[in-house]
Amino acid sequence: xxxxxxxxxxxxxxxxxxxxxxxxxxxxxxxxxxxxxxxxxxxxxxxxxxxxxxxxxxxxxxxxxxxxxxxxxxxxxxxxxxxxxxxxxxxxxxxxxxxxxxxxxxxxxxxxxxxxxxxxxxxxxxxxxxxxxxxxxxxxxxxxxxxxxxxxxxxxxxxxxxxxxxxxxxxxxxxxxxxxxxxxxxxxxxxxxxxxxxxxxxxxxxxxxxxxxxxxxxxxxxxxxxxxxxxxxxxxxxxxxxxxxxxxxxxxxxxxxxxxxxxxxxxxxxxxxxxxxxxxxxxxxxxxxxxxxxxxxxxxxxxxxxxxxxxxxxxxxxxxxxxxxxxxxxxxxxxxxxxxxxxxxxxx
Ligand SMILES: [Zn+2]
Numbered sequence: 001x002x003x004x005x006x007x008x009x010x011x012x013x014x015x016x017x018x019x020x021x022x023x024x025x026x027x028x029x030x031x032x033x034x035x036x037x038x039x040x041x042x043x044x045x046x047x048x049x050x051x052x053x054x055x056x057x058x059x060x061x062x063x064x065x066x067x068x069x070x071x072x073x074x075x076x077x078x079x080x081x082x083x084x085x086x087x088x089x090x091x092x093x094x095x096x097x098x099x100x101x102x103x104x105x106x107x108x109x110x111x112x113x114x115x116x117x118x119x120x121x122x123x124x125x126x127x128x129x130x131x132x133x134x135x136x137x138x139x140x141x142x143x144x145x146x147x148x149x150x151x152x153x154x155x156x157x158x159x160x161x162x163x164x165x166x167x168x169x170x171x172x173x174x175x176x177x178x179x180x181x182x183x184x185x186x187x188x189x190x191x192x193x194x195x196x197x198x199x200x201x202x203x204x205x206x207x208x209x210x211x212x213x214x215x216x217x218x219x220x221x222x223x224x225x226x227x228x229x230x231x232x233x234x235x236x237x238x239x240x241x242x243x244x245x246x247x248x249x250x251x252x253x254x255x256x257x258x259x260x261x262x263x264x265x266x267x268x269x270x271x272x273x274x275x276x277x278x279x280x281x282x283x284x285x286x287x288x289x290x291x292x293x294x295x296x297x298x299x300x301x302x303x304x305x306x307x308x309x310x311x312x313x314x315x316x317x318x319x320x321x322x323x324x325x326x327x328x329x330x331x332x333x334x335x336x337x338x339x340x341x342x343x344x345x346x347x348x
């Protein structure tokens with residue numbers, strides 16, 4: 001049994017409550033249904049098993065979605081707390097807000113609104129947190145590849161927004177580059193096609209710089225830039241590096257000028273020798289290892305669109321944070337915007 005399947009709880013009475021839109025079978029009807037099983041052919045039996053499994057998974061998803069909403073029942077349009085039950089649609093309870101008169105359901109305003117095949121969401125979440133490729137996720141969740149790709153960015157939209165707001169203690173910072181790619185992008189279609197075999201400097205110009213900052217507690221922030229311009233980089237680093245800390249970098253002027261201006265102790269690990277350690281503790285080894293895990297993991301996607309680069313960086317942060325496999329319900333909650341009671345969900 002796969003992890004998410006454990007969420008199918010046959011004793012749950014919650015589903016009876018929330019799926020009130022479906023008429024429940026009487027005992028008599030159910031007995032008749034059971035009696036008719038012998039008349040089924042083998043393929044019909046199998047089909048019934050498959051459909052029931054699907055149904056249970058759909059209910060498990062809906063239970064999670066509805067119970068999350070119940071905990072902070074607020075109108076997503078105006079924030080009002082007076083919601084009246086207002087029929088149901090797509091197996092979800094609908095509500096009407098007394099204040100703004102608009103209707104909503106538990107998914108309104110979330111990244112997963114109007115997404116179909118709820119029976120596949122939990123399985124898909126599991127694939128996402130196992131860092132699987134589109135092809136694998138599609139196969140395991142029983143959806144086509146286009147849907148799997150579309151879902152990837154919907155399910156990641158919310159969780160990838162959580163970046164560490166502040167670094168503390170010993171902080172390592174360095175830049176890395178990703179090849180610019182217009183793959184699947186609408187925005188960059190008009191740029192001239194890349195010429196093969198161009199010189200090194202020109203090649204560098206077509207790389208997207210990403211600044212990665214990591215402290216020893218494992219908090220990571222990544223910043224995607226068009227170009228590494230001093231003013232912009234400094235402006236982004238300022239709120240991140242405002243606590244008491246020691247900054248370790250390769251010593252490029254980008255960082256040394258910043259450290260000087262902000263009066264931050266700065267350990268320069270010279271560029272040619274990134275493995276160097278100062279006073280036994282100041283080095284870039286954790287960050288280098290992180291970047292190398294990130295780059296290796298990214299290889300499986302065979303070049304990601306620059307437009308989505310932040311999503312992939314955020315995805316990697318999530319995988320690192322959970323280091324293994326968090327429960328499927330946690331993943332679904334993260335995609336819906338987290339649980340209000342769990343502060344841990346708000347920070348990566
Ligand atoms: Zn309202």
